[in-house]
Amino acid sequence: MSIAKEQVLEALKNVEDPDLKKDLVTLGMITELVVDGKNVSFTVVLTTPACPMKEMIHKACVNAVLHFVDASANVNVKMTSNVTSRKNSGPLLPNVKNIIGVASGKGGVGKSTVASNLALALVKLGATVGLVDADIYGPSQTIMFDVVREKPMIKVIDGKNKIIPVESYGVKLLSIGFFADTSQAIVWRGPMAAKALIQMFSDAEWGDLDYMIIDLPPGTGDIHLSLVGAVPLNGVVIVSTPQVVALADAKKGVGMFRLPSINVPVLGIVENMAYFTPPELPNNKYYIFGKDGAKKLAEELEVPLLGEIPLVQSICEAGDIGRPAVLQNDTPQAIAFLEMATKVAQQLSIQNSKISAPKTADVKW
Secondary structure (H helix, E strand, C coil): CCCCHHHHHHHHCCCECCCCCCECCCCCCEEEEEEECCEEEEEEEECCCCCCCHHHHHHHHHHHHHHHCCCCCEEEEEEEECCCCCCCCCCCCCCEEEEEEEEECCCCCCHHHHHHHHHHHHHHCCCCEEEEECCCCCCCHHHHCCCCCCCCEEEEECCEEEEECEEECCEEEEEHHHCCCCCCCCCCCHHHHHHHHHHHHHCECCCCEEEEEEECCCCCCHHHHHHHHHCCCCEEEEEECCCHHHHHHHHHHHHHHCCCCCCCCEEEEEECCCCECCCCCCCCCECCCCCCHHHHHHHHHCCCEEEECCECHHHHHHHHCCCCHHHCCCCHHHHHHHHHHHHHHHHHHHHHCCCCCCCCCCCCC
């Protein structure tokens, strides 16, 4: 007895997206359904290539057809993705689906390291990614991506001069470091710095991106206000270390983004330098700066803990030589960054499933 398409779709209504809490058919995630006798094939379109539930969803789809339709069916499921977005389409970044800020309450917690590895991890997982180094007074991404000597090209598009981002390891990158003398301190007043920052969005040709990562300056200041007033952020990731003083500043950072006048969703907290594991004792963890600090803060603020990044010398060395640690395949630090990226993408998909669209903040000066 042959199988009908309607039977397959009815069966797949029993498979729920764990994050979006609705079945795959209702969400429109089932496409290219073909039934030929007992051969069933279809495609599941995930909301991100970094979906941590990919294998579980694949298995659930196969089991649903076998259980509810025909135990002898030959089921072929293709997994693909189409990154979702809640960003208002506009003239500033019309082809960028999602914009994620990476922030910290204070300097020295590894925010730029997390931003660079997040961008590269998303590329490794199959997404198209851009990175803006918005740390105006201390740009470092040119070093971390080994492009210190590179200069962005200028191209005339529709009669306007556009900056073409530098590409490294598959990430499109712009930094104020490209336009300033690296041997001199950048001494700008707030409005001048803000104007230079906004130009990296408005005067650049970014093309189609699934994710744009913005490495924000540490602290809470006018650069942040200028940015959220001009760029529709989909969410922000807060970076901290386990120390009490760092966690206190991280809490202030979360509070700033939750202000009604700013109202940017906090996707979660990343704990950097969470523990130290000596190479000769790979199963040992030493909590040099304290244990579970970010975990407790995340629980207090009711946001996810997105990752615990180990204190490993090679992470620092990788950034210094311009080859971020996530490229060190199968190492504990690379795995930690990849897991962090999947959780960031997961939380963003959940945010994107909500009805209201993000807006640029109504910042009052």
